[in-house]
Amino acid sequence: MDFIGAYSADHLTFLLNGFWLTLKMAFIAIILSFILGGVVGTLRFAKIPVLSQVLAVIVEIIRNLPLLLIIFFTFFALPEIGIKFKEVPAAIIALTIFEAAMLSEIIRSGLNSIDKGQMEAARSSGLSYFQALWHIILPQALRRMVPPTVSQFISLLKDTSLAVVISVPELTHQAQIVYGQKIGYLVPTLLVVMLMYFVVNFTLSILSRRLEVKRT
């Protein structure tokens, strides 16, 4: 094992560059999937005939498929019907679709957890259905959703490592290049990569616990 060679300044910079892309991809995918998941979760909660059922089916299918398959599908299969993305956008889109399906469930159950009486009270005081949803239900539900949402984000950050299979130069991919040079670099490289993922994810999980404690 060659720790000194593996941890040369060049290698560490190379890995950090990869990690920077990992973080950027995760950040964009988090925002997009929160928006998409929010819309889908709310529409499903609102029980709009047909639309809610169709969304339920789509969400159920996506939630029950491996992310790796969704990434392959987005990058290798969609071009067969003329939908083409470069590697990084393909990875972000696949991550967004997958995590949005997960988040929509979190959001829907958050909304469901608010007492039904509140909706009725808001409606009878003259608000429309969506006004009541927006002003009364959603703000309360959002607070309950914070912890599961943060843990979903941690999953997402970890899931970006799968983008390695379509050659996105994120952290895991850079690690393969570093330890591909010399087998003595293998263990040191994997260890430092674990540490990088761990530091960010652990910080996020502590943050989410703080928020949870504050709320109660």
Place this chain on the structure above:
Amino acid sequence: MMNPKKFFKMAVLPAIAALILAGCGNSDTSSKSGSSEKTGVLAKIEKEDKIVFGVKNDTRLFGLKNPGTGEVEGFDIDIAKALAGEILGDESKVEFKEVTSKTRIQLLKNGDIDAIIATMTISEERKKEVDFTDVYFDAGQSLLVKKGSDVTGIDSLTGKTVLAVKGSTSSINIREKAPDANVLEFENYSEAFAALKQGKGDALTTDDSILYGMADEDPSFELVGGTFTEEPYGIAVNKGNEDFVKKLNEALKVLKDSGKYDEIHDKWIKKD
């Protein structure tokens, strides 16, 4: 028990949706999505004044990313630069995109790259998907083993485990030539070579050119049994760009005539 309506909603509908999805897949594959850029790649290259080549990043001697500089280096890279020098008059008018055996055709079809110069064998199967230039390197499939291994060639692979890379011609060839070997396929060469070094297989198979690079990196490995296929490398371009292929062929010829090709060849490929 679950009520039937619920069951319908949760189980039958997904199945229907999947079938619809499948249906779409079918109707569109028949219309074949082969590239139909009206402008043509050559026009784009002249407009942007650079050629975007898809290259390997994990193949020593041909295309290997140097973590120190972040640049890709190798035979393919130097040939690509020389080609740009001939076509656009300046060797620096190139851009390199890193590809793998599995992603390269897709990236070419997407229009992310103008040409593939990435240890790519000209094959009849691939000619249906892309166009190739003339041969720019003659490789052949071989075997890399730990020195002293009892694998001495393609005939001594019965019951042995051979490592290969997904989407490569060598993974298909080895199953034909050594049907009694157990073949394991990985995402890329750095993964496959790491697996060989860690004793996950008895031999690694791919083109000798790539294997020489690995033996060069770690001298405890050697090539055995010579080559058992011919793997002529070509530069791949999207279909319908005959003018660009012609330009590349002319440039290749100039490089060969001027001695520039031999210079690059000798720089990277060591003859044993």
Place this chain on the structure above:
Amino acid sequence: MNFSILTNNIDMFLEGFKVTLMASVIALIASLLLGAFIAVLRIAPNKLLNWLGTIYVEFIRNIPLLIIMLFVYLVFNFKGLTAGTIALTIYTTAFIAEAIRAGILSISKGQMEAARSSGLTYGQAMRLIILPQAIKVVIPPLGNQFINLVKNSSLVAVIAGGDLMYQADLISARTLVVMDTYILVAMFYLLLTIPLSLGVGYLEKRLAKSN
């Protein structure tokens, strides 16, 4: 849809399905046992044991499964499928430990005290009184973990483990028919995960009613 992909390669699909199912079931059983053990460590009346449990759970939960898989495969002397199953177990154990811990904590403290004062040791009280009750609460989240496990088993493809996803890669590379191959493979995964997901939904409903 080109069903000839399915009929021509049915052996590979079935082999992959078998491997995926096997890896998932073995990893589930192993991580249930290990997860229960770690959960008990985390709530045992001993600071050192608590710490060990916490370190395991927090470390594993916060790193990607793919890295664990590459590590187990490349560093140790295991074949792809074995390494993959071990990595899946290491990873899933952390999540199952958390689910079981939450289940145990949901059983009132008074029960433990009552059991102890009636002469049972801590281990006996845990095994005979607390765990059986916790299991009921814990089954739906465990079901969800099993679904995740089936999905996560697809990463075995990266270390040539021969699972469904690996076979799909080989079939699509050989036939150059990508979309149909992946749709078929998606259906094989749904065949495993949708019934599980329906079952979990049903159990969750029943549990909510019984409370």
